[in-house]
Amino acid sequence: MSTSLMAQSTSRIGVETKTYFRAPDTLFFTFFFPFVMLAIFTAAFSAAGEVGPPGAQISVGASYLPGMIAAGILLSGVQNLAIDIAQEKSNGTLKRLGGTPLSPVGYFLGKIGQVFVTGTLQAALLIIAGALVLGIELPTDPAKWLTFAWVFVLGLTTCALLGIALSALPRSGKSASAVVIPVVLLLQFISGVYLQWNMLPTWLQDFASLFPLKWIAQGMRSVFLPEAWESLEQNGSWNLPGVAIALGIWLVVGFVLSRLTFRWIRRDA
Amino acid sequence: MKTTRTDAAVRIRGLSKVYGGVTAVDELDLDIARGETFALLGPNGAGKSTTVEILEGYRLRTSGEVSVLGVDPARGGLDWKSRIGIVLQSSGETGLLTVTEMLRHFASLYPNPRDVDEVIAAVGLEAKAKTRIAKLSGGQQRRVDVALGIVGRPELLFLDEPTTGFDPEARRRFWGLIRSLKAEGTTILLTTHYLDEAAQLADRAGVIAGGRLVDVGAIDEIGGADARRPIVRWRDAAGTVREVRTDEPGRHVASVVAGLGREPVGLEVIRPTLEDIYLGLVQSTAPATTAEEALA
Incomplete structure (x- = not known):
């Protein structure tokens, strides 16, 4: 008899989280990256003054915060797990774990738990830094925070599953960053994270709508931006039901793909 | 779970493995008794690792019958895995955890693990218990591998070239550890390039060459x-x-x-x-x- 799934998963989350914070490259390129980008964009564009529709103008930093929270969700889920698991596959970690009574579900729960611990800490620090350092006004309406909560949980779960699925793509641990980072970076450019969403041409907006990041960013904008900004969205609406549906579809896709592609080792390669 | 209790810890009949037309293992037969320490010897590419990886459940066989602790390793579930211990050839893991953290974690995966501190002492790493694995020497990392393989209190232990990179004193200590595991009744399948190691530890040895077992017997009778x-x-x-x-x-x-x-x-x-x-x-x-x- 092996130990309970609960005990195994808890133990996994502990070591996964420790490992995450001890790896300098994940710490910089996943955990602190949104902070760095928020600082750079704020510093670069603040001279232009406030932005937004007349009567609802906000600081550059405030306009970037929702996008950076969304980027953090994408990085903590997709980039982090896709690179991490691809490396564990090639450096022997998975082979060793595959020889123990750890269940694959326990391994996944450990990864998803790590994503939740680190992603939550990252979002909380981004919001606190935004409020304290950049003086961004945070929403007070509990309904807004409820929206934040479900978009965050749904977005992070979806991204974690997509990260697990994407880890099957790199052919070696060494090539993992080279395969994953461009995909993730491109998504951030076309999904309204680095470039203000309403500045993008309609065809690019339509293309970005095929991927989950656009919807996470849109949900976060609905939480952190003034009501008047809603008119800048596609069809002039935050379209929260659309956010839920798009992320729900990607959640299922991520779940199915990770179930289909995951192996402890490349058997008989 | 269906478990057939027999005297054999490992039973292999007519095992073959073909990779894209190349026969790596060719109609191999072998029995290893419970409690026995068996050494599998052979040059690189002889089919040693392929055979062991089939027994460990890592590879699927082309044909033949295999039973490990009464279970077909190709269908070995988590309960079966909790009864075996595997020490693979050296790996390139990131090693960001300390020796104690890593062993505590692995112990938590098994139903009846050994005491972590005792295992660390048994492999002689007490002084390095709080050191990150990446900071250890190659030989010390190898001892961590061995510790991870035995912390789950396995009935059957696979040791794949365990003492590569050990200094002579570490090798002597390791032999002592293996003898104590054997005294507790652990069945051990050892692959090694060191014949003195096989002679020191093994009850019997098998020599594998060209995918075939060319001889099996007590070390002083081989050949x-x-x-x-x-x-x-x-x-x-x-x-x-x-x-x-x-x-x-x-x-x-x-x-x-x-x-x-x-x-x-x-x-x-x-x-x-x-x-x-x-x-x-x-x-x-x-x-x-x-x-x-x-x-x-």
Whole structure:
């Protein structure tokens, strides 16, 4: 008899989280990256003054915060797990774990738990830094925070599953960053994270709508931006039901793909 | 879970493994008894690792029957995995956890683990318990591998070249550890390049070459009695090297001296070492094509 799934998963989350914070490259390129980008964009564009529709103008930093929270969700889920698991596959970690009574579900729960611990800490620090350092006004309406909560949980779960699925793509641990980072970076450019969403041409907006990041960013904008900004969205609406549906579809896709592609080792390669 | 209790910890019948037309393991038969320490010897590429990885459940076989602790390893579930311990050849893990953290974690995966501190002491890493694995020397990391393999209190332990990179003292300590595991009743399957290690630890050994088991037996019987017969070598009157295998080397030397009427030139009496016997076994089964390829 092996130990309970609960005990195994808890133990996994502990070591996964420790490992995450001890790896300098994940710490910089996943955990602190949104902070760095928020600082750079704020510093670069603040001279232009406030932005937004007349009567609802906000600081550059405030306009970037929702996008950076969304980027953090994408990085903590997709980039982090896709690179991490691809490396564990090639450096022997998975082979060793595959020889123990750890269940694959326990391994996944450990990864998803790590994503939740680190992603939550990252979002909380981004919001606190935004409020304290950049003086961004945070929403007070509990309904807004409820929206934040479900978009965050749904977005992070979806991204974690997509990260697990994407880890099957790199052919070696060494090539993992080279395969994953461009995909993730491109998504951030076309999904309204680095470039203000309403500045993008309609065809690019339509293309970005095929991927989950656009919807996470849109949900976060609905939480952190003034009501008047809603008119800048596609069809002039935050379209929260659309956010839920798009992320729900990607959640299922991520779940199915990770179930289909995951192996402890490349058997008989 | 269906478990057939038999005397054999490992039972292999007609095991074959073919990779894209190349036969790596060829109709192999082998039994390893419970509590036995068995050494699998053979040159690189002989099919040793493939065989062991099939037993560990990492690889699927092409044909044949395999039973490990009464279970087919291709269908071995988590309960089965909790009864075996695997020490793989060295890996390149990131090693960001300390020795204690890593062992605590692995212990948490097993239903009846050993005490983590005792395991650390058993592999002689007490002084490094709080050190990150990446900061250890190669030999120390290898000891962590061994510790991870035994922390789950396995009934059957697979050791794949466990002492590569050990200094002589570490190897002696490791042998002591293996003997204590054996004394507790652990069945051990060891693959090694060091024949002295096999001779020290194993009850029986098997020599694998060209995917076939060319001999199996107690270490002091491998290769048969003929292979152990001493060799007398000398130069005859014409200066040609002569060689005779005999059970009575003293008598033979005396007759050579008598025949020559003087002290023979280059006289040697050789008792084949385990290594000589092993090399003889492996070379006699080397594929004939090799020589032809070398000439071509």
